[in-house]
Amino acid sequence: MQFDGYEPGNFYDELFEAPGKPRPEANLLIEKINSLPSDELRRRQEAxxxxxxxxxxxxxxxxxxxxxxxxxxxxxxxxxxxxxxxxxxxxxxxxxxxxxxxxxxxxxxxxxxxxxxxxxxxxxxxxxxxxxxxxxxxxxxxxxxxxxxxxxxxxxxxxxxxxxxxxxxxxxxxxxxxxxxxxxxxxxxxxxxxxxxxxxxxxxxxxxxxxxxxxxxxxxxxxxxxxxxxxxxxxxxxxxxxxxxxxxxxxxxxxxxxxxxxxxxxxxxxxxxxxxxxxxxxxxxxxxxxxxxxxxxxxxxxxxxxxxxxxxxxxxxxxxxxxxxxxxxxxxxxxxxxxxxxxxxxxPTYLCWEPKQLEYVLANLDKLVVKAANESGGYGMLIGPHASEEQRQNFAQLIQASPRNYIAQPTLMLSRVPTLGDSCFEGCHVDxxxxxxxxxxxxxxxxxxxxxxxxxxxxxxxxxxxxxxxxxxxxxxx
Amino acid sequence: MLSRVADAIYWLNRYVERAENVARFVDVNLNLMLDSPTGAIEQWEPLVLITGDQEIFKNRYDQATAENIIQFLTFDREYSNSILSCFLQARENARSIREIISSEMWEQVNASYLMVQEAAQDPSRVRWPEFFNEIKLAGHLFSGITDATMTHNEGWHFGKMGRFLERADKTARILDVKYFILLPSVQDVGTPLDEIQWIALLKSASAYEMYRKCKQHRITPNRVAEFLILDREFPRSIEFCLLQAESALHQITGTPAGTWKNPVERSLGKLRAELDYLTIEEISEQGLHEFLDNLQIQINGVGTKIFEVFFALQPLN
Structure with a gap:
């Protein structure tokens, strides 16, 4: 498999500066992968x-x-x-x-x-x-x-x-x-x-x-x-x-x-x-x-x-x-x-217990990620841009019922790293x-x-x- | 070492050994049935009597058919001493001490459990003689891997003690199968059929060839019982197992052999010393079944004391 057609897209790609142009620190790695016979990478992945x-x-x-x-x-x-x-x-x-x-x-x-x-x-x-x-x-x-x-x-x-x-x-x-x-x-x-x-x-x-x-x-x-x-x-x-x-x-x-x-x-x-x-x-x-x-x-x-x-x-x-x-x-x-x-x-974090910030959060639910203050592991979370109107309504009620327990952050476009897909490399988001x-x-x-x-x-x-x-x-x- | 860890190694070994021995005594019965004259009534109920769990069996099954009893002893998830349950518990114990045992030991227990679990999905397709043979091999593999890959430290000695106590108890039970099978037809004693049955019994304890070598060909009930109870060198005889368990115990405590400092050393030492000087004639006199029954009670007593002395440690308040 080759990186020829790999598309970093409109994200920060950890290995590529631009299509076909690896970052300097990734050069050796990309060269190595490109030089492997087809399917060798998949074989190594399976191993x-x-x-x-x-x-x-x-x-x-x-x-x-x-x-x-x-x-x-x-x-x-x-x-x-x-x-x-x-x-x-x-x-x-x-x-x-x-x-x-x-x-x-x-x-x-x-x-x-x-x-x-x-x-x-x-x-x-x-x-x-x-x-x-x-x-x-x-x-x-x-x-x-x-x-x-x-x-x-x-x-x-x-x-x-x-x-x-x-x-x-x-x-x-x-x-x-x-x-x-x-x-x-x-x-x-x-x-x-x-x-x-x-x-x-x-x-x-x-x-x-x-x-x-x-x-x-x-x-x-x-x-x-x-x-x-x-x-x-x-x-x-x-x-x-x-x-x-x-x-x-x-x-x-x-x-x-x-x-x-x-x-x-x-x-x-x-x-x-x-x-x-x-x-x-x-x-x-x-x-x-x-x-x-x-x-x-x-x-x-x-x-x-x-x-x-x-x-x-x-x-x-x-x-x-x-x-x-x-x-x-x-x-x-x-x-x-x-x-x-x-x-x-x-x-950047909006604290719902502060009235002004709360107002902003409620008005911009479609752009923000809302998180319960005490949860972790991806639970108790609303990803505004991906949520339905009904889900946003539900969250609005939850937030107003207990503003102390909610914060909101802008939806971050996380950086990506090429990842072995079914037929080609795909950029996947990482933390x-x-x-x-x-x-x-x-x-x-x-x-x-x-x-x-x-x-x-x-x-x-x-x-x-x-x-x-x-x-x-x-x-x-x- | 942690009491819980010692407890887990001890039971890991006991459960693997138990599974192996359940396979052995179901297998001996299968063999005996195959060699019975046609028309003879198949006797399976004794197998349940031997486990001492007849109440549990009666609550769960209508009839003591061969099928029900084999299901009960091999694949019954609700019965804690079935082969499947033994491997499940062995695996859980192994999992809780993975950082103590070798990864080879863990992989072996895991593989055996998966094998039994898969067989249990469709018992009608199981070829019993092969299946029981695999279970026996699984037991041998586990003890071999344990001896060859784990440091022979305190934990290893706890495992060894568990394995041999379990084996002593189960050899007694295997020998007892013969008693129950023979009970209704005392007139068969000494007939060719009788000899075939004793051979099957020896084979189930992997003892046939070794018996032949050391007892010079003749198979008599007394000599077979003597071999399986009192032989000091055959690794499945009760005496041998107690000697091994006792030596592991003294390695753990550091108490010199032949002396005792705690109730485990005393009860196990006493039991082993009794066997040292017993003859098969004395055993026959009090009755083989009664002797074996009493022996099992004493072995259980040793197990209880192990629990009290090493595992159930309570702080002084």
């Missing part, structure tokens, strides 16, 4: 899919007891990010995560940002991720958001924007590592020539980040990964990361609070746990403090945590910053805490989720998950809605 299935890089579709696991659809044509582009993203992400951490420490502590009138108190306290029991919490080293999976998008002009921050338990990193493993066997010759930054260091960095939270005087602290169990859709990733870090993968029922410490039940008795990498939502983690109906958590854990006798990553309560209304204030946070302008801008670790320093993992909307023309990249993934090649500085 890659088979390998992913064998590796068990699956997510669960657990509607019955048959046990069905599917692979996250994978496209063999990578997305390339140049070294200069990446350097800017790296700076922007570090700045953003640093400011978000200041914000979390502040609102669960002195609340200066509220007193200084930058963000109204009622917005914070009405955010569903805000947890009152976390007030005055002092997590080790003052770090709250140890792992952040920021979603970035590019518009028609190629400008980068932050779409979401994902400060609770961002998932997807296992696909990054497995996709790369597969791509290295698909295109070994390109890895030799192009200077692509390796991604295999992630589990090591994650373990360092977690060990950084353990009490300093312990010779051999115990780190565990806490999973909701085998029925969780991301169970493969939990098990994969535990294995790669060499830590115990535990469920809530393995843990118990005894003598004021968190312990795990082992065949040799109870053993102390010092750090939890949790893949359970905040409100499920302790039935005594949060949802009493949760069987996934550990009764009494929050108290042990408050006493500083166990560390949790991410800290409890970080979800407050995932509220899309709070998200809109991140540029102000950066200014307030760091005195800097945001390197990576937000997508990018880099992973940021906050340990002793802030570390931005070189790459991240490129999600691609495989349905033709679709702008929705979520795996539940026909999305797939691509490998992300961040090039080294030359």
């Amino acid at each position: 890659a899919q088979t390998t992913l299935m064998k590796l068990g890089a699956t997510f669960n579709v657990y509607s019955d007891r048959q046990g069905t696991e599917r692979i996250f659809p994978f496209d063999v044509i990578p997305r390339i990010v140049s070294a200069t582009e990446w350097a800017k993203l790296e700076r922007g992400l570090k700045q953003r995560v640093y400011a978000l951490n200041c914000f979390l420490a502040d609102i669960y502590g002195d609340r200066k940002i509220i007193q200084d009138g930058v963000i109204p108190l009622e917005l914070i306290e009405s955010a569903s991720g805000f947890l009152a029991p976390c007030m005055d919490l002092k997590p080790p080293g003052g770090i709250w958001c140890h792992i952040t999976g920021t979603d970035l998008v590019r518009d028609r002009a190629g400008e980068w924007y932050v779409l979401e921050d994902n400060l609770r338990c961002p998932s997807g990193i296992s696909y990054v590592l497995e996709n790369r493993r597969v791509m290295k066997s698909s295109f070994p010759e390109l890895f030799a020539k192009m200077g692509i930054q390796p991604v295999d260091g992630y589990p090591g960095h994650l373990l360092d980040t977690l060990l950084n939270l353990a009490p300093k005087n312990l010779p051999a602290p115990t780190v565990v990964a806490l999973t909701p169990g085998i029925y969780n859709s991301a169970y493969f990733e939990h098990s994969f990361l535990a294995q790669q870090m060499g830590v115990e993968l535990v469920e809530g029922r393995d843990l118990v609070v005894a003598d004021g410490y968190l312990k795990m039940r082992t065949t040799k008795g109870l053993e102390r746990v010092d750090v939890i990498y949790r893949r359970i939502d905040d409100t499920f983690i302790d039935p005594l403090v949060f949802r009493p109906d949760s069987y996934l958590g550990v009764p009494g854990l929050t108290e042990v945590y408050r006493q500083g006798r166990v560390a949790i990553a991410n800290a409890l309560g970080t979800g407050v910053a995932d509220d899309k209304v709070i998200y809109a204030y991140v540029p102000q946070m950066i200014k307030y805490y760091l005195g800097e302008e945001a390197i990576l801008p937000n997508v 990018l989720r880099p992973y940021v670790l906050y340990g002793e320093d802030i570390y931005v993992h070189p790459g991240g998950l490129t999600r691609v909307a495989l349905k033709k023309g679709s702008l929705v990249v979520n795996s539940s809605q026909g999305g797939g993934s691509k490998d992300t090649w961040v090039l080294c500085q030359r």
Whole structure:
């Protein structure tokens, strides 16, 4: 298959500047693909899919007891990010995560940002991720958001924007590592020539980040990964990361609070746990403090945590910053805490709780994307230009009934990457989720998950809605 | 190691072994029926009696026909000890500890489950002798892969303990099939038909050839029972299984052999020591069926104590 007839269209194409003209950083890749015998690319794609299935890089579709696991659809044509582009993203992400951490420490502590009138108190306290029991919490080293999976998008002009921050338990990193493993066997010759930054260091960095939270005087602290169990859709990733870090993968029922410490039940008795990498939502983690109906958590854990006798990553309560209304204030946070302008801008966001903005949103529903402030994964969303009049009417009512819970953004024409179609290459829309670790320093993992909307023309990249993934090649500085 | 993980490895091994042994005792009955004189009444009900689950069976099926019983023991999703349910549970256990076991072990359990599940879609097309043979092979493959790909650490020893306790229990049950089959016709003892039945039984425990080698040709009920209960070297005999389970147990706890520190070591050690010094004549005296029944109760007791000592750990409050 050849790129001869490939049409980048009226979008920012990540690999092509113009029809027939690859971007400089993509030259070698396009040349290589063009030189392959016809069908060779498809053969490599199929081999890659088979390998992913064998590796068990699956997510669960657990509607019955048959046990069905599917692979996250994978496209063999990578997305390339140049070294200069990446350097800017790296700076922007570090700045953003640093400011978000200041914000979390502040609102669960002195609340200066509220007193200084930058963000109204009622917005914070009405955010569903805000947890009152976390007030005055002092997590080790003052770090709250140890792992952040920021979603970035590019518009028609190629400008980068932050779409979401994902400060609770961002998932997807296992696909990054497995996709790369597969791509290295698909295109070994390109890895030799192009200077692509390796991604295999992630589990090591994650373990360092977690060990950084353990009490300093312990010779051999115990780190565990806490999973909701085998029925969780991301169970493969939990098990994969535990294995790669060499830590115990535990469920809530393995843990118990005894003598004021968190312990795990082992065949040799109870053993102390010092750090939890949790893949359970905040409100499920302790039935005594949060949802009493949760069987996934550990009764009494929050108290042990408050006493500083166990560390949790991410800290409890970080979800407050995932509220899309709070998200809109991140540029102000950066200014307030760091005195800097945001390197990576937000997508322009209209807040429906402000009467003037509400008026604008209601008058322009056919042009905007409306999102519920507390939802994620592509749920609770109206894509105005693609919606019917009736759907827009419904949303208008929802918004007016509770304006605090809705925001609106212009419909972004996401950038595209050529993707292997049935008979030719087709441009498909993508986003990018880099992973940021906050340990002793802030570390931005070189790459991240490129999600691609495989349905033709679709702008929705979520795996539940026909999305797939691509490998992300961040090039080294030359 | 985590109690839950030890529990999962232990049961993963028990369920695979259980599936294999259910295949074995259904298979022995199929063979016995084939060799019965025409006109003899087929006896399938004993198979359900042996499992101890006759209540469950009666609630779910009208009659103890061959078809119903085979369906019950192989493909019944609602019956937790059917071959299909065993592999389903083995697979769920394996899935919950994928980061602990080798990926080869996981793939083997997964493949076996898929094979049984597919066969269950249309039981009328299943060729039973081949099917049961495949199940036996699946069991061998799993234990071979486990031994060859997993570090022989604490978890491995829990798996081994589970496998051999399950096997000891099931060899007792396989031997018991013969008791039930023979019950109505004691006059057949020692006839050519009787010998054929004992051969079928030995074959179902893969024990025929090994028996011939070590017992010098003659097949007598007492010697067969002796071989399957007391032989210290044949890998499916009850004594051998208990020796293996006990050695795994002591590897886990570090307690020197021949001594005990917890109730599991005591009950298993006691049971094994009893077999060490027992003769087949003493067993015959108290009755083979009664002996096997009692043995199963004691093996179950060991299982209960394993649960209490290693898995059901409660914090002291």
